[in-house]
Amino acid sequence: xxxxxxxxxxxxxxAPYCLEQDMQAPADSPIVQVASRGxxxxxxxxxxxxxxxxxxxxxxxxxxxVLMAAAILLLRLSLGTGLSQAVMPTRITLRxxxxxxxxxxxxxxxxxxxxxxxxxxxxxxxxxxxxxxxxYYGILLIEVGVTMTVMTTLVAIYxxxxxx
Amino acid sequence: MLEFVQGYYAYIFLGLLFTIGLYGMMVKHNLMKKIxxxxxVQASTIMLWIVSAYKExxxxxxxxxxxxxxxxxxxxxxxxxxxxxxxxxxAVVTLGVSFALIIAIYREYKTLDEPTLLEQMK
Amino acid sequence: MKAxxxxxxxxxxxxxxxxxxxxPPRGDVNSPMHQTVNKVGTPIAGTYFIQNAYVDAKTxxxxxxxxxxxxxxxTLGETIVVFAGGIACFFILNSRRRKP
Numbered sequence: 001x002x003x004x005x006x007x008x009x010x011x012x013x014x015a016p017y018c019l020e021q022d023m024q025a026p027a028d029s030p031i032v033q034v035a036s037r038g039x040x041x042x043x044x045x046x047x048x049x050x051x052x053x054x055x056x057x058x059x060x061x062x063x064x065x066v067l068m069a070a071a072i073l074l075l076r077l078s079l080g081t082g083l084s085q086a087v088m089p090t091r092i093t094l095r096x097x098x099x100x101x102x103x104x105x106x107x108x109x110x111x112x113x114x115x116x117x118x119x120x121x122x123x124x125x126x127x128x129x130x131x132x133x134x135x136y137y138g139i140l141l142i143e144v145g146v147t148m149t150v151m152t153t154l155v156a157i158y159x160x161x162x163x164x
Numbered sequence: 165m166l167e168f169v170q171g172y173y174a175y176i177f178l179g180l181l182f183t184i185g186l187y188g189m190m191v192k193h194n195l196m197k198k199i200x201x202x203x204x205v206q207a208s209t210i211m212l213w214i215v216s217a218y219k220e221x222x223x224x225x226x227x228x229x230x231x232x233x234x235x236x237x238x239x240x241x242x243x244x245x246x247x248x249x250x251x252x253x254x255a256v257v258t259l260g261v262s263f264a265l266i267i268a269i270y271r272e273y274k275t276l277d278e279p280t281l282l283e284q285m286k
Numbered sequence: 287m288k289a290x291x292x293x294x295x296x297x298x299x300x301x302x303x304x305x306x307x308x309x310p311p312r313g314d315v316n317s318p319m320h321q322t323v324n325k326v327g328t329p330i331a332g333t334y335f336i337q338n339a340y341v342d343a344k345t346x347x348x349x350x351x352x353x354x355x356x357x358x359x360x361t362l363g364e365t366i367v368v369f370a371g372g373i374a375c376f377f378i379l380n381s382r383r384r385k386p
Binding site for chain 2: 288291294295298299302303306307309311312313314315319320322331332333335336337339340346347348349352353357360361364367368371372374375378379
């Protein structure tokens with residue numbers, strides 16, 4: 001168990017308080033590792049269910065996004081940061097978050113290009129749908145963006161807080 | 165007296181919770197306890213809005229095909245629930261950013277006690 | 287100093303109690319926030335959304351329709367706030383140098 005000396009902004013050598021090996025190592029007991037590897041896909045599937053059924057039952061974008069982030073954070077806690085990079089690498093979390101916000105604002109801009117107000121789903125360019133179903137699928141498209149942003153931002157905050 | 169308690173007990177308890185959170189933010193010296201007090205204040209505010217959206221004999225805000233929508237007294241008021249969804253997500257993100265600030269303060273000054281911090285910053 | 291803080295907390299709770307009894311009781315169906323029209327004649331938001339959510343968007347869940355269709359601009363602002371929180375955490379915690 002070695003410690004890594006770290007300097008702060010003014011190049012003062014700070015005391016070794018950051019036990020990197022301890023915080024980012026896998027859990028000791030094999031029960032925790034195997035059980036979390038079995039439960040995390042189920043939690044992700046439940047999160048997808050809550051997100052897609054936002055039209056018919058309580059749920060929607062934010063709730064589904066938080067459940068999906070919980071699945072990834074379970075893997076980060078039990079397997080350590082190094083081994084769970086394969087599920088969601090640390091360097092692409094903020095970029096996916098920006099893409100989610102872009103999907104949301106992009107839908108509104110598409111509505112402007114085709115003649116309507118901002119975020120008015122009546123003017124989306126899908127020709128075979130009636131106006132009520134245009135709003136239905138507009139709501140679904142927006143919730144995709146919201147879910148992606150919320151999920152990747154929560155994982156990015158965890159990685160920043162515990163990355164030493 | 166019984167009608168008064170039955171109509172207002174939720175508001176009184178939530179006001180007590182707000183005062184407890186405010187006590188934690190004002191009186192305690194450790195920075196971490198102040199942040200937990202802020203979380204209690206946020207929780208009590210959100211619950212006050214949601215508790216006030218209740219109607220006697222009403223169901224959930226999801227449309228039921230058998231009841232229909234002619235009588236709006238059979239569904240809860242959906243507007244406070246929607247506004248508080250936004251408030252809950254903003255509370256979570258605020259908590260994350262404040263923990264990041266606390267970690268940066270500890271790395272710089274090696275303490276989280278507020279009077280000691282004020283002495284060291286002079 | 288401590289006495290002032292406790293006095294402030296007690297006076298806050300007292301003012302809160304003096305104001306909260308003026309609200310209509312919880313669950314009252316005849317309170318002004320659950321009616322259909324205002325005193326002036328304009329429709330009130332809560333019951334308008336209940337009556338017109340399925341007609342406009344063919345979606346049974348009224349909260350999702352309000353969040354993404356009637357009040358979609360607030361949801362856009364909230365998504366931007368979440369993204370800004372992630373960016374703020376990144377910049378606070380990652381700009382220190384590490385000894386090689």
